Amino acid sequence: MTVPARRSEATRGAGSPVLAIDRVRVAYPDGPDTRVILDDVDLSVTAGELVVLTGPSGAGKSTLLTVAGLLRRPDSGEVTVAGTPTAGLSQRQRTKVRRDHVAFVYQSANLLPSLTAIEQLELVGHIHGEKASGTTARARSLLERVDLAGRADQLPVELSGGERQRVGIARALMASPSLLIADEPTASLDPERAGAVVELISEVTRSEGLATIVVAHDAWAEMHVDRRLHLDRGRLSEVGPPAGAAAQRA
Ligand SMILES: Nc1ncnc2c1ncn2[C@@H]1O[C@H](COP(=O)(O)OP(=O)(O)OP(=O)(O)O)[C@@H](O)[C@H]1O
Ligand SMILES: [Mg+2]
Numbered sequence: 001m002t003v004p005a006r007r008s009e010a011t012r013g014a015g016s017p018v019l020a021i022d023r024v025r026v027a028y029p030d031g032p033d034t035r036v037i038l039d040d041v042d043l044s045v046t047a048g049e050l051v052v053l054t055g056p057s058g059a060g061k062s063t064l065l066t067v068a069g070l071l072r073r074p075d076s077g078e079v080t081v082a083g084t085p086t087a088g089l090s091q092r093q094r095t096k097v098r099r100d101h102v103a104f105v106y107q108s109a110n111l112l113p114s115l116t117a118i119e120q121l122e123l124v125g126h127i128h129g130e131k132a133s134g135t136t137a138r139a140r141s142l143l144e145r146v147d148l149a150g151r152a153d154q155l156p157v158e159l160s161g162g163e164r165q166r167v168g169i170a171r172a173l174m175a176s177p178s179l180l181i182a183d184e185p186t187a188s189l190d191p192e193r194a195g196a197v198v199e200l201i202s203e204v205t206r207s208e209g210l211a212t213i214v215v216a217h218d219a220w221a222e223m224h225v226d227r228r229l230h231l232d233r234g235r236l237s238e239v240g241p242p243a244g245a246a247a248q249r250a
Helices: 061-068 091-101 117-127 132-145 161-174 191-207 243-249
Strands: 017-030 033-046 050-054 076-081 102-105 179-183 211-215 227-232 235-239
Touching: 017 061, 017 211, 033 061, 033 211, 033 235, 050 061, 050 191, 061 076, 061 179, 061 211, 076 091, 091 102, 102 161, 117 132, 117 161, 132 161, 161 191, 179 191, 191 211
Parallel strands: 050 211, 050 227, 102 179, 179 211
Antiparallel strands: 017 033, 017 076, 227 235
């Protein structure tokens, strides 16, 4: 099933990067010194591509995601999202690009406790100014997509951790993003549920033509990943594909 998309085809051009990070630098003051977290980092992710980012704690993985998702301005360098270079944009313009193109998934789904599963999704539609009838239809089809059609009227407290995380992913898709940014989306799940979330993110990346970056650990080791990157001491490096990924493609 294909979820109806609002974004223009122009942002989904085959092969053109949805995210392009060019010579991005982020440094924090560290006593009298400066600690460089991202040292002229380059990264480009195209539509339908799933990139997994690993690295030691404190390496700057979350920082890189917040820069990519336009939540933080780098000290220098350019971040281009869906064809729009953002370095010269005002805060308001950056917020618009983010709203139109970027969705986030975190370790916890951060659902609103008083809203049912479907209402969590409908809220996103309302924020984006959609008509109520269209919003409900999209929300239903997305809940079906994450295999939660029968749980649409449950409150978060009535859902398992894995189900909540799937609602969070459906909610992220509700805004028809071009770029999906997930910071340790499986960290709080047991291996079985983590595996299901990995599968889901991988599947929607392809079916929706998303550019997806995931910061992750074990559950992703052998999964459907296009590229694995490692961040350490401010530098990104490519990691060879795991044996499992090669076998899947063969
Ligand atoms: N606003 C800030 N001011 C100063 N230092 C910061 C700030 N935000 C992050 N840092 C530091 O930058 C470094 C990178 O943080 P970041 O959260 O990006 O790491 P990470 O790779 O995501 O780590 P983890 O795997 O533990 O989540 C850390 O040392 C952190 O303390
Ligand atoms: Mg982090």
